[in-house]
Amino acid sequence: MKLPKYISNSKLNIYNPMKICIIGSRGFPGIQGGVEKHCEALYTSMCSQHNNIEITVFRRKPYITSSPSYKNIHFIDLPSTKIKGFETVIHSFFATCVAITQSPQIIHFHNIGPAMFSPLAKLFGIKVILTFHSANYEHKKWGKFAKLLLKGSEKIALSQADKVIFVNKFQLQKSPKKYNTKYIYIPNGIPKVSFPKNVNFIQSLKLESKKYILAVGRITPEKGFDLLIKAFSQINTDYKLVIAGGVETETGYLKKLQDMIPPLRIVFTGYTTGDNLKQLYSNAALFVLPSRNEGFPIVLLEAMAYQLDVLVSDIPATHLVDLQKKDYFKLDDENSLIKGISDKLQNITSRKYDLTNFNWDKIALKVYDIYHNI
Template sequence: MQNCDTSSRKLRIAVLGLRGFPGVQGGIERHCQELYPRLAELGCDITLFARKSYVPQPHPYTYKNVKIIPLWAPRMKNLEAICHTAIGIFRLSKHPNDYDILHIHGIGPSLLAYPASHMNFRLVITHHGPDYKRLKWGAFAKTMLRRGERLGAKHAYLIIAVSKHIKTLLLDKYDSYAAYIPNGVTIPKAIPPGPVLSNFGLSPGRYFLAVGRLVPEKGFHDLLNAYERSNTDWKLVIVGDADHEDYYSKRLKKGAKNVDGVVMTGFQTGEALAELYSNAGLFVLPSYHEGLPIAGLEAMGCNLPILLSDIPSNKELAFREETFSVGDIEALSQRLSAFSGNPPLFNSPHILAEKRKRLETEFNWDIIAKKTVDLYRAVVKMPHRMGTDSLRRLQRGITAELDLYGSAAEQKNEKD
C-alpha cells in the first residue's frame, strides 16, 4: 500500500456534497467525518467545503488535519445541496490548479457533474443511495435526482458505491463500473447505565432503539404504529431530529407524545449516543430507503440484536431472521412483542462471530481509507476527457483491481 504522497507533493482533494462536520446529523456526514481524517493521516491534503449554517463556526477551521471552509447556502431542503455545490464549484474554478481531485458525495450534487468534470481536476463521486426513492421528495425533485445519478455515471472518472446493491444498480442502468467501498463503523465504547438512561427514565436492556433523522423514508411512523399495537412493557426510544422541521416531523413528534412508553431524545452523539446503544435490548430500523445504514453497523458493533426492514441495503447487513417486510406494521408489531416477551438468540456465537469478522474487515474504516487512497491514485493517472468506451474500460480494470485489493486487505487484517 502507498499513501497519498507523491514524489513532489501531496495529493490534493476537494470535497463537496455534505453539510459538514464534526457533530452534524446525517449518514453522509458521519461517513465523511470518519473517512477524511484518516485520509489526512495517510498524507492527503483535504479541503472540505461545508454549509455554513450547520458547522460549529462560520470561518475556516481545521478538524483532525482536514481543512474545512464554510460556504453560504440557503437552508431549504430543495435548494441547499445544489446551491452549495454550485457555489463550491464556482470557487474551485477560480483556482483550477489547486486540486487533483474533486470528490462529490450524493446524487443530488452530481447534477453539476458535467461542469465539474471539465476542469483541471478529476471528478470522483460517491453514490450513497438512490435518493429519488426517498418519500420526502416530490415528482420534480425525484426527476432531478435521477438526472443527477445519470450525469454522475456519465461524467465521473470513477464512482464509489457504498453498497453492493448500488454497485449493481449502476452497472445495470448505465453500464458504469463502480468501486464498492462501503460505509464503515467505529465500534462504540461500551458505556454502563448512567446519566443518559436516568434522564430519559430508561432501564438497561428493556427498550427498543431506533436512530436516524425524522424523515418519512426512515419509517419511524411505522415503528410508532407497530409499537402502539404491540404487547410489550419495553419502551421505544427514537434518537434523532429533522434537519428541516416540517409537517412529517411535527406530526411524528406529536404522535409520539400520545403513545405511552415512547421516548424522543432528539439528536444525540458521542458518549450519550454510545450509552443508548450499549444498554438497548433491540435495535430497530424500519426504513424504506438506505444507502448502507451506519446506525445498523453501530448496533452490530455493540453486539446488539437487530431487526431491519428487508430492503436490499439492509439485507446486506442482516441475517434473514433479523428482517421483516418493509411497511408491514402488523409483522413488525408481532416481532416487537415476541422479542420483548422471550428474546430469541439472534446473537448466537456463530452470528456474533460472523458479524465481528465483517466489522473488522469489510466495514473497517482503516481498510476503507486505504482503499480510497488507492482509488485516488488510480484516478489521477487517468487521461483527461476520454471517450465513453475508453472510460468504461479503465473503470472496469480499476474497480476489478480494487475489489482484489479489498479482499486481500480484509484477509490480512483477519490474520493480524
C-alpha cells in the same frame, strides 16, 4: 541516502501532496446524516494513515457547530439555505466554483445531487469521483420536479465521473451498464465503539437499562418511524420506545409522530451524538430499523458493533450485512413488524457479528488507492 517509499515511488509526496476537494456533505463533526458520518470517518482515517494528501471539505454554514483541527483536513464554510430542494443545489454550485479556484487534482462528490455540477470540474481538467450513497429520487419526500432533477443529476454524474464508488452493491447492479468499467463497490464502515460506564443521559430520559427499544435516524418519512410507532402501540409491554434523531424540514411529520402514542411510552431524544449516543446503544434491549429506503445504514452497523439484537425492514440495503431470517420484517407491513418485535422481546439477547469487512481503516486505504491511481 534511500528515500522513503512514498517519496521514491510516487510523483505525489508530502512536499507535493494530492489535493482533494470534498463536496456533498453538510460537514462534520457533530452534523446529523449518514453522508456526514461517512465523510468524517473516511477522511480522518485516511489522513491519519497518509501524509501526502490534503483534504478540503466544503461545509454548509447553517449546520456548523464546531471547527476542530484535524491532520491534513481543512474546511471551507460557505453560506447555504435550509430550504428543502434548494439547499444542495445552491451550496454544491458555489462549492464547485470555489473548489476550482483551489486547483485540486480531484473533486470528490458525495451523492448524485451535488454531482450535477461535475461538468464544471471537468471543464477545468479536474478529475471527478462520485460516491453514490443512495438513489435520492426514490425518497417519497421529493416532488415530481425534484425527482426528475435528481434523475438528470444521476445521468450527468455517472457520465462525467472518472470513478464511481457505490456503498450499496445492489445499487451498482441496477446502474447503467455502459459505465460499469468505472464502478467499484466499497461499503460503509463501522465506527470504533466504546461502552460507557456512565448512564446519566439515559437516566435523565427516565430510561432503564435493557428496558427500551432503540431506533436511530433523521426524522423523515423514508425512515419509517410512523410504521414503528403504529406497531409499537399495539404491543402490550413495559418496554419503552426511544427514537434518537433530529428533524430539519419535516416538522409536520415529527408532530404527527408525537401525536400517535402516549408520551410515557415513547421518548424522542432529538439529534444525539457522542457519549449520549453511546449510552443509548450500549443500554438498549433491541435495535429496530424500519426504513423504507436506505443507501447503506451506518446506524445498523453501529447497533451491530454494540452487539444488539436487531430487527430491520426487508430492503436491499439491510442485506448488505450478514443477518438471520428472523431479523427481518416485511417492508411497510405493520403486522409483520408487531410479530417481529414481540418475538424479539420474549428472548432478549446480545449478539456478536462478523464486521471484518466494514473496517474504516481498510476502506480508507481503498479510496486512497483510487485517488492515487486517478
